[in-house]
Amino acid sequence: MEKGLIFDIRHFSVHDGPGIRTTVFLKGCPLRCVWCHNPESQKHEPEKVQRTTKLDGKEYNLSETIGSYMTSEEVFDQVKTHIPIFDESGGGVTFSGGEPLMQPKFLLNTLKLCRANGIHTAIDTCGFASNEVFSLIFPYTNLFLFDLKLVSPQKHEYYTGQSNQVILKNLSLVEQNNTPTIIRIPLIPGITDDLFNLEAIKSMVKPLRCVKRIDLLPYHHMAKDKYSRMNLPYELEDLKPYTAYQLGEIKSLFNDLDIPVTIGG
Ligand code: SF4
Incomplete structure (x- = not known):
């Protein structure tokens, strides 16, 4: 039985x-977005990171392994205990x-396993996979959370390591396939948030139903x-988070669409 790296x-x-x-x-991603909030998710292998913790004024260095292999049944065992909560809230996995x-x-x-037990399923994807993989999972997927980052193939490749084709x-x-989809656009100052990119997205x-x-x-x-815990350079050190006003202005660009637009999901 194929195990997953979780x-x-x-x-x-x-x-x-x-x-x-x-x-x-x-764990494992084919992209390397410079803004990635989960750098520990990128490598498709378990990896060790160092964590410093303080106790009674002393500093201790702890080593932690990120990622472990689990069967589908082991994952499902953890998911299924929450079925009553999913049913009550309209949630799922x-x-x-x-x-x-x-x-x-x-x-x-x-x-x-989830669908056989009536659980709503969503896939949060960067969209970079083969057509065959998408076709395989369509029958068991109720919702996609689909990232759209940059429309320019060159910029996409520069900032994520892969073209967007x-x-x-x-x-x-x-x-x-008409699978319900939520488009997720990361707003990264000076990279994804220019008018041209957002209007093009x-x-x-x-037109997508x-x-x-x-x-x-x-x-x-x-x-x-x-x-810093993973000894990786953080390239966006100097970027400032958006103000509420700036976010409101960006959101208003999408006002003429007939679908809801949220900040933060
Ligand atoms: S798609 Fe980009 S942001 Fe998402 S996990 Fe992969 S590298 Fe990180």
Whole structure:
């Protein structure tokens, strides 16, 4: 039985789809976005990080391994205890990452278990996977949370390490399959938030009947500590988080769409 490499399972999540959800985080991602808030999710292997903790005025260095292998049944055992909460709140399970579609066999098995037990399923994806993988999971996926970052293929490759061509083709596939989708746009000052990029994303999304909502995800500093713990350079050190006014202005660009637009999801 194919095991999945999981780096976290969080219960009571309210930002990863409708209702109250359990979010399963799969480790490994084909992209390397410079703004990534989960650098510990990128490598498709368990990795050790150092954590410093203080006790009675003394500093201790602890080593922690991120990522462990689990079967679909082991993951489902944790998910199923929350079925009454899902039923009550209209929630379910969300597979996130990293990129969950990087582990297609494990994901497919786990999705099947969830759907066989009546659990609503969502996939939080950067969209970078083969068409075949998308086609495999369509029958067991109720909702996609689909990232759209940059429309320029060159800029996309520069800031994420991959062109967006595969991603845009997969979005067309999701549209053909008419799976309900929430588009997630990371707002990164000076990178994704220029008028040209946001207007182009809006034009791309407007005719898609699968898209039910747009979530704007503003940049914040919270990942900074993770980068230092992992000895990784944090390239966005100098960026300032948005003010409420700036976010309101960006959101207003999407006012003429017939679907809800949220800040933060
Ligand atoms: S797609 Fe998501 S998880 Fe992957 S590198 Fe980009 S921000 Fe990080």
